[in-house]
């Protein structure tokens with residue numbers, strides 16, 4: 621206990637110290653979770669902010685080795701939610717006072733896709749009278765595209781780096797023009813430059829990943845000064861090249877523990893950022909998302925994708941909520957929040973406090 625307690629009290633987080641914390645056993649980890657909960661109550665409070673999630677399309681031009689919707693997986697029926705269906709989802713989110721919307725998709729760069737997103741953004745602003753916070757998670761794009769989408773009404777963007785270690789990146793992705801670590805880094809830079817609340821994240825316990833990598837990931841997020849984070853455990857997909865990889869080192873319980881520790885340590889290190897309790901947490905453990913909320917997360921993303929498409933957006937196996945519609949997802953979400961002794965922040969956008977503080981300090985200079 622002493623080692624963990626001392627490191628946290630000293631509040632200096634070097635790579636070596638983070639590695640020690642990530643290696644903490646169950647007993648020692650309790651102290652990490654308690655500290656994360658304490659910091660969360662000071663910097664965030666007990667509110668959980670909501671983002672209605674539309675999984676817009678599973679069409680994707682990439683071939684990530686872990687992902688179920690990679691372009692080379694021919695066992696997937698490709699879909700795109702129509703504008704009429706998106707409108708219904710926007711109205712549901714607004715009527716139910718979720719406060720924010722997230723549009724997530726595979727990675728496409730065609731003009732057709734770019735202008736479809738633009739049209740959706742205009743619709744969100746029009747239908748909700750600007751009441752909704754708007755997050756995009758549509759992969760790497762040019763600076764111009766990010767700018768266009770910003771002007772059309774998006775103001776937050778989540779682009780996971782997946783791993784901040786370049787060598788590890790190429791074990792999870794093919795090495796070619798479509799999959800380039802530096803391009804992904806550059807995209808994060810563009811997002812910040814365009815003025816988005818910028819989020820990133822990694823997959824936890826992915827093949828070939830070491831504890832050292834995870835410590836580097838936390839320091840990377842601190843270094844690029846993110847406003848939001850979405851990270852969750854890696855889950856195998858049988859149609860992906862990494863299925864049954866011999867380089868996967870963790871069992872389910874270890875994956876959950878490690879994910880919770882990553883969330884808690886990020887809360888301790890970055891204090892006022894938004895951290896999502898991701899669906900992947902729920903996939904590995906019943907109650908996974910409420911555990912994440914207790915360990916320092918403060919965002920939930922209830923799914924509002926029309927039920928008929930959900931099975932097709934299968935990034936990994938056993939994704940929960942596949943048989944649900946938006947109403948059911950709302951009920952599940954309220955249960956999770958109350959079990960985590962928190963309250964849903966209906967009607968609030970829930971912008972990142974870190975972003976607000978960043979903006980305040982940049983006005984001073």
Ligand code: SAH
Pocket residue numbers: 686687688724725726727757758759760778779780782822823852853854855856857900935936
């Ligand atoms: N294409 C977009 C986002 C869509 S996928 C982008 O590149 O930003 C959203 C996230 O799902 C990915 O960033 C990845 O971290 C996660 N994901 C994909 N396959 C996964 C798997 N097998 N296990 C866990 N998470 C996975």
